Amino acid sequence: MRASLTRRACAAALLLTSTLTPAVAMAAAQPADPARPVARAAQARLLGEKIVPHKLAFEGTTVGGLSGVDRNRCTGEYVFISDDRSYLQPARFYTARLDVDAGGVHAVDFTGTHAFRQPDGSVYPAPTAGDGKAVDPEEIRVDPRTCDYWWGQEGDRPKTVGPPVIQPSIQFASPTGDYLGQLPLPANYEVTMAERGPRRNQAIEALTFGAGGHQLTSAIEGPLLQDGPEPTVEHGALVRVTRQTRGGRVLGQFAYPLEKIFAVNDPDSPWGPDTGVPSILAFPDDPDRYLVLERTWVAGAGYKIRLFDATTRGATDVQAVDSLAGQTVRPMRKTLVADFDTLRLSTVDNTEGMTWGPTLPSGERALILVSDDNFAEDAVTQIVALAVR
Known part of the structure; x- marks a missing residue:
């Protein structure tokens, strides 16, 4: 999550009830076609959780900021990406063994770490004034065909004129972090100073392979500037x-309806609410179906983490729609799978990454999620395992 967790110190929450039927900002959503019944949505239950020690020292690095996770079928291990923008150590990822079964999460053992390399072989330096080489790592996926790593980073839209724009990207890396290439992205993913494209810190934070590794799906964390305002307590986006x-050819682009803000922000807080899509995950047997994670933070209310079962089937292809504002489109359909407030976790924190885990004896599939502690003292790195059917 992009905002400082010192905002979490607010106490009393002024909660509002979420409808789970988002009002769409500046766009009219067509109703679902009654002739196309919605398939039975996935269901989830808690298996267990494990808290990683805060700022765990590992091989000369500080473990934290884990904002993405995936399972490597070639090794059986998991890979976690850190969103450290090379402030503490060079931008990097970790490998780990997770002991997860029907009884819960028994152990998290880190096994390695590597820095991401630039095309010239160097590591990414910390961002400085006038330096356009910094990155903002957010998501990582293991290529189901080669077991190389594909990772997404948000880039940077400068707050003021002068510093360079850093474009978001999806890159490929070897298992040791060497640069292998980059995926061409759709034009509307580009940050421009003409107030178009992704908002600051709301670019690519979610990607997933589908169709047996033949397709890659990505999501922008929040609405593009030209697509309308961010969610409020009154409307979604x-x-x-x-x-x-x-190879980068766009097969389709769809509008996902982000929930409205679930609570009134503390008026005394210097921080506004923060919401978006930090992760998506394709269902192995359906290229049109995804689990979508929505993460919201509100001053005075804390975090709201929700998991949805969503489909692009029947949704309007909007790749040729310059602006969604004022347009009538049929968004992706979605159904609530889990609200983390109901899972009886030790805490609900900044959950940002998820991946499929092993199949359980019950026939359910384990879902592994991780929270990004932003290296803050009042946050945790939490590994959660759910059983999904």
């Missing part, structure tokens, strides 16, 4: 989800 071939 539309964020763009893009499906591409491995």
Whole structure:
């Protein structure tokens, strides 16, 4: 999550009830076609959780900021990406063994770490004034065909004129972090100073392979500037989800309806509410179906983490729609799978990453999620396992 967790110190929450039927900002959503019944949504239950020690020292690095996770079928291990923008150590990822079964999460053992390399072989330096080489790592996926790593980073839209724009990207890396290439992205993912494209810190934070690794789907964390305002307690927003071939050809772009803000922000807080889509995950047997994670933080109320079962089937292809504001589109349909407030976790924190885990004896599939502690003292790195059917 992009905002400082010192905002969490507010106490009393002024909660509002979420309708789970988002009002779409500046766009009219067509109703679902009654002739196309919605398939039975996934259901989830808690298996267990494990808290990683805060600022765990590992191989000369500080473990934290874990904002994405995936399972490597070639090794059986998991890979976690850190969103440290090279402030503490160079931008990097970790590998780990997770002991997860029907009885819960028994152990998290880190096994390695590597820095991401630039095309010239160097590591990414910390951002400085006038330096356009910094990155903002947010998501990582293991290529189901090669077991190389594909990772997404948000880039940077400068707050003021002068510093360079850093474009978001999806790159490929070897298992040791060496640069292997970059995926061409749709034009509307580009940050421009003409107030178009992704908002600051609301670019690519979610990506997933689908169709047996033949397709890659990514999501923008929040609405594009040209697509309308961010969500409020009164209305939601539309964020763009893009499906591409491995070579970058756009197969379709869809509008995902982001929930409205679930609570009134503490008026005394210097921080406003923060919401978006930090992760999506394709269902192995359906290229049109995804688990979508929505993460919201509100001063005085804390975090709201919700998991949805969503489909692009029947949704309007909006890749040729310049602006969603004022347009009538049929968004992706979605159904609530889990609200973390109901899972009886030790805490509900800044959950940002998820991946499929092992199949359980019950026939359910384990879902592994991780929270990003932003290296803050009042946050945790929490590994959660759910059983999904």
